[in-house]
Amino acid sequence: MESGGNVSHRIARISAHLNPPIHSQEGTSVLMRENCRAKGGLPGFKVAILGAAGGIGQPLAMLMKMNPLVSVLHLYDVVNTPGVTSDISHMDTGAVVRGFLGKEQLEEALTGMDLVIIPAGVPRKPGMTRDDLFNINAGIVKTLCEGISKCCPKAIVNVISNPVNSTVPIAAEVFKKAGIYDPRRLLGVTMLDVVRANTFVAEVLGLDPREVNVPVVGGHAGVTILPLLSQVKPPCSFTAEETEYLTSRIQNGGTEVVEAKAGAGSATLSMAYAAVKFADACLRGLRGDAGVVECAFVSSQVTELPFFATRVRLGRKGVEEIFPLGPLNEYERSELVMCFNYFINFIIMHELPSISFIALSISSLRITLDYIQLPSSLLISLY
Numbered sequence: 001m002e003s004g005g006n007v008s009h010r011i012a013r014i015s016a017h018l019n020p021p022i023h024s025q026e027g028t029s030v031l032m033r034e035n036c037r038a039k040g041g042l043p044g045f046k047v048a049i050l051g052a053a054g055g056i057g058q059p060l061a062m063l064m065k066m067n068p069l070v071s072v073l074h075l076y077d078v079v080n081t082p083g084v085t086s087d088i089s090h091m092d093t094g095a096v097v098r099g100f101l102g103k104e105q106l107e108e109a110l111t112g113m114d115l116v117i118i119p120a121g122v123p124r125k126p127g128m129t130r131d132d133l134f135n136i137n138a139g140i141v142k143t144l145c146e147g148i149s150k151c152c153p154k155a156i157v158n159v160i161s162n163p164v165n166s167t168v169p170i171a172a173e174v175f176k177k178a179g180i181y182d183p184r185r186l187l188g189v190t191m192l193d194v195v196r197a198n199t200f201v202a203e204v205l206g207l208d209p210r211e212v213n214v215p216v217v218g219g220h221a222g223v224t225i226l227p228l229l230s231q232v233k234p235p236c237s238f239t240a241e242e243t244e245y246l247t248s249r250i251q252n253g254g255t256e257v258v259e260a261k262a263g264a265g266s267a268t269l270s271m272a273y274a275a276v277k278f279a280d281a282c283l284r285g286l287r288g289d290a291g292v293v294e295c296a297f298v299s300s301q302v303t304e305l306p307f308f309a310t311r312v313r314l315g316r317k318g319v320e321e322i323f324p325l326g327p328l329n330e331y332e333r334s335e336l337v338m339c340f341n342y343f344i345n346f347i348i349m350h351e352l353p354s355i356s357f358i359a360l361s362i363s364s365l366r367i368t369l370d371y372i373q374l375p376s377s378l379l380i381s382l383y
């Protein structure tokens with residue numbers, strides 16, 4: 001015999017699944033979905049995916065539907081959300097799924113969300129760099145962040161759209177303009193670099209990748225992706241050859257996939273996996289779990305660059321602690337100079353006056369370089 005509470009809970013869950021996504025087909029049932037009583041499922045977090053019908057968006061939506069921490073899942077895109085939503089809503093997991101299509105439904109998709117994940121935007125094709133996506137994706141991220149400012153200003157925001165090195169500062173500018181910027185809540189997703197690093201290092205060492213943890217710092221493009229192989233857990237050492245091979249493979253992992261897909265896009269499945277791993281960490285932080293630490297591209301004072309990826313501790317307010325780089329070996333210090341060079345060149349090339357990147361100056365970089373004790377010969381490459 002079920003208690004009254006259990007019965008009403010079951011009815012609420014069934015009704016929640018019958019509750020129509022905004023773009024569902026009309027059923028022939030006497031019980032129309034819009035008449036159902038419950039508007040949400042189990043207690044849990046409300047998550048929106050913006051760009052949910054895309055190569056990343058679809059598997060990401062599927063994996064988030066399987067996440068027990070999620071009670072409501074909003075899928076937003078400018079195309080194809082009805083089909084994706086209908087499909088995913090049939091999965092017998094706890095989260096209730098609703099679909100939203102087109103700009104006029106963006107606000108509805110965002111209202112009340114705890115976490116917003118943004119994989120909206122174009123992917124690259126062979127021969128392109130992530131920075132080549134800047135012109136299109138910057139505008140997309142800007143519009144979506146304006147919606148977030150208005151409808152869920154307290155949400156944690158995970159930015160996947162490339163180039164992450166620029167889309168995150170753009171999101172910050174939008175939030176500042178709206179007066180709602182909290183750097184703790186804005187995170188660029190660099191988890192795929194960590195996932196790749198764990199996999200490739202495990203291959204070299206003959207370990208299970210699940211046992212390996214490689215911090216990857218810097219940014220998310222080419223030489224800005226800086227795996228700290230001297231800080232791998234479990235502790236291990238690499239030959240110079242292994243270090244070169246691993247660093248290059250991790251830095252070029254995205255290009256490896258773009259070339260293999262030969263024009264059909266970039267990493268989607270591994271990215272969806274990485275995005276869910278990261279989103280789950282954010283949700284566990286929001287729930288108040290202790291010791292949730294992942295790498296992310298965030299507003300940072302670890303170096304003089306205004307945004308930088310390092311290990312961060314996630315909590316109820318988002319990023320609650322940013323860890324320093326830790327001791328770097330000579331190879332990693334020289335890689336860090338290349339990382340800085342890249343950022344500076346990008347800023348100069350794109351003349352980004354409105355972006356806070358420009359706030360960094362050569363003199364402040366000198367302080368950073370002194371701080372990390374680079375050999376002075378390497379400084380020359382900066383000037």
Ligand SMILES: NC(=O)C1=CN([C@@H]2O[C@H](COP(=O)(O)OP(=O)(O)OC[C@H]3O[C@@H](n4cnc5c(N)ncnc54)[C@H](O)[C@@H]3O)[C@@H](O)[C@H]2O)C=CC1
Pocket residue numbers: 050051052053054055056057076077078079119120121122123124133137140143144159160161162163164189190191192193220265266267268271
């Ligand atoms: N941070 C990372 O590690 C990674 C980032 N990416 C980036 O993620 C982005 C998405 O990649 P894919 O899913 O493969 O591309 P895709 O083209 O398959 O999907 C993108 C989706 O975004 C949607 N979209 C476009 N404009 C939109 C708007 N204004 N509002 C809402 N949705 C919009 C499209 O309709 C499409 O469904 C790309 O910029 C790619 O470079 C990809 C892999 C890894």
Ligand SMILES: O=C([O-])CC(=O)C(=O)O
Pocket residue numbers: 123124130162192253254255257258266267
């Ligand atoms: O390489 C790309 O364009 C997509 C991406 O960011 C990655 O796979 O790391």
